[in-house]
Amino acid sequence: MKRVLRYTAVIAFILSIATTYSFAQYVPTLEPTSSTIQISTPTLSLNKKVFSPWENITLSYTGDPKPLTAKITNAKGEEIEFQAVLRDGKTLEVEIPKDISPGKYHILVQDGDKTLIDEDLFWGLNISNQRVSILKPGQVGQSDVVLFSNDGVISCEKEQEAQLVNLVTNEEKKQPIPQPGDCSKDNPKVYETIYQTDNIGPYILKVKDQNSGQELVSAFEVVNEPSFEVRREASTFVKKDNEYGVKITVVANEDFEGNLTEEIPTLLNPSNLDSADVKNTDSIGDDKSTMNLSLPFQGDYPITLHFGEEPDAETHLLEAYRAYGVRAHDGVDFAVPPGTEIISVDDGEVIEIPPSAVAYGVTVAVQHGWGKSFYGHLSAKKVKPGDKVKKGDLVGLSGNTGLSTGPHLHFGVEPNDLKADNGYLGKIDPLETLSIKNKFKTSTKKLNWNITAKKGETVTVGYKIKFVEDTGNLISGTKLSAKNKDGQTKYEDKNPWTYVVVR
Numbered sequence: 001m002k003r004v005l006r007y008t009a010v011i012a013f014i015l016s017i018a019t020t021y022s023f024a025q026y027v028p029t030l031e032p033t034s035s036t037i038q039i040s041t042p043t044l045s046l047n048k049k050v051f052s053p054w055e056n057i058t059l060s061y062t063g064d065p066k067p068l069t070a071k072i073t074n075a076k077g078e079e080i081e082f083q084a085v086l087r088d089g090k091t092l093e094v095e096i097p098k099d100i101s102p103g104k105y106h107i108l109v110q111d112g113d114k115t116l117i118d119e120d121l122f123w124g125l126n127i128s129n130q131r132v133s134i135l136k137p138g139q140v141g142q143s144d145v146v147l148f149s150n151d152g153v154i155s156c157e158k159e160q161e162a163q164l165v166n167l168v169t170n171e172e173k174k175q176p177i178p179q180p181g182d183c184s185k186d187n188p189k190v191y192e193t194i195y196q197t198d199n200i201g202p203y204i205l206k207v208k209d210q211n212s213g214q215e216l217v218s219a220f221e222v223v224n225e226p227s228f229e230v231r232r233e234a235s236t237f238v239k240k241d242n243e244y245g246v247k248i249t250v251v252a253n254e255d256f257e258g259n260l261t262e263e264i265p266t267l268l269n270p271s272n273l274d275s276a277d278v279k280n281t282d283s284i285g286d287d288k289s290t291m292n293l294s295l296p297f298q299g300d301y302p303i304t305l306h307f308g309e310e311p312d313a314e315t316h317l318l319e320a321y322r323a324y325g326v327r328a329h330d331g332v333d334f335a336v337p338p339g340t341e342i343i344s345v346d347d348g349e350v351i352e353i354p355p356s357a358v359a360y361g362v363t364v365a366v367q368h369g370w371g372k373s374f375y376g377h378l379s380a381k382k383v384k385p386g387d388k389v390k391k392g393d394l395v396g397l398s399g400n401t402g403l404s405t406g407p408h409l410h411f412g413v414e415p416n417d418l419k420a421d422n423g424y425l426g427k428i429d430p431l432e433t434l435s436i437k438n439k440f441k442t443s444t445k446k447l448n449w450n451i452t453a454k455k456g457e458t459v460t461v462g463y464k465i466k467f468v469e470d471t472g473n474l475i476s477g478t479k480l481s482a483k484n485k486d487g488q489t490k491y492e493d494k495n496p497w498t499y500v501v502v503r
Helices: 317-323 355-360
Strands: 015-018 023-026 043-046 057-062 069-074 083-087 091-095 103-111 114-123 126-130 140-148 160-166 172-177 191-196 201-208 215-222 228-233 243-252 256-265 268-271 303-305 332-334 341-343 348-351 362-367 371-381 394-398 409-415 444-453 458-467 474-484 489-492 497-501
Touching: 043 114, 057 114, 083 303, 126 201, 126 215, 126 497, 140 160, 140 201, 140 215, 160 191, 172 191, 228 474, 228 489, 243 256, 243 444, 256 268, 256 458, 355 362, 355 371, 362 394, 444 458
Parallel strands: none
Antiparallel strands: 015 023, 043 057, 057 091, 069 103, 083 091, 103 114, 126 140, 140 191, 160 172, 160 201, 201 215, 228 243, 243 458, 256 444, 256 474, 268 458, 303 332, 332 409, 341 394, 348 362, 362 371, 371 394, 371 409, 474 489, 474 497
């Protein structure tokens, strides 16, 4: 049984004004004293009960952040491990491991003995891959639908029915979905759904799941003059080490010069990108770092602020980011209690901190072979510049120094081949370098094609994929977009394509 992450949100706080920048200082407290206030129990509610495979589970959060306990169990009663982050003080987002199975789950959140959430939810029960996600009036669309039971078994034993709903007019049209022939657990097949609609507007395709009673949806759009007509031909089911072709046909309805970009999870190994219709095909490259570092502490602690996120406007921290030349948060904040031992994520040498790190308060910086790591807001250093450290060596104790919104660890990563003009002084998202990415983060790579097409021309691009890692049940996130040479987005898939792994 996997360990459950013990906390889903932290930082119970009061507001006081501090520092010359007039930052809001949040002081954690569990027991009220003469200088603190009692933090009331927050309220939580599920935004919905059914989530698509590319979605994290989200709950509406009202009230001051404070320590809570939570667990999620599957249909067998087994606990699953997860991470959670409180975004903007309003939404609690649960990041679940990428190897989770589709099915029914139960979430329990408590504040001490008080229960805040005790409900069932459903994740990944419906896969709806849109082969065409932007249509012209009267154009035929196709969706490949896969349904799962509560315990993650593919369902295909009977005919289904869907509804096409125009979100502007609320017009609803029933859409029968015939049962796939010769379908079984060992021989899964998709429900092929063919539909046509004449009215413009955004649509959703709704399929009611018989197990949960919930309606599961995917999106498409009907427009008079789309910039592109795009059709994808790809498999929905994949097996490890088998190779599958992906073909994308694009009809340009206007002159276009720019890039087609396909973002795919790194669980898929692409090859054979050559196409007679594509000129100057870019090389395949990882969009994220390939480093795999250890966590900078022992144990499980939740994330309170991700890389690239903006803090609550009331803290005025965004003004400090601008003053130091960064557009938003340039690291990851972990809700680590004061005095927690902070360890080096890799072998290296302790160096002087650069001027840009002064806002981190007491900070340790380590130079590694691949770049630098930063450990900020410490209460004490346990090393000095020039010291050699090994992966896992103690470098300091966590604290609340510098421009901090309560005790936590600010962890940052700066690779050697930094791009100082990237808006973060060359730093990158640390979660793409840590070992926890293997559980919770599916890093991506981008396939780029430079194309030029006249109005009315058809361009075909393609590649082959192979599922190369023995992990994951649903591989989601493959998504096509097109930008012209001026950087304007002319097309973007409405739903990521999801591959279902067959064991």
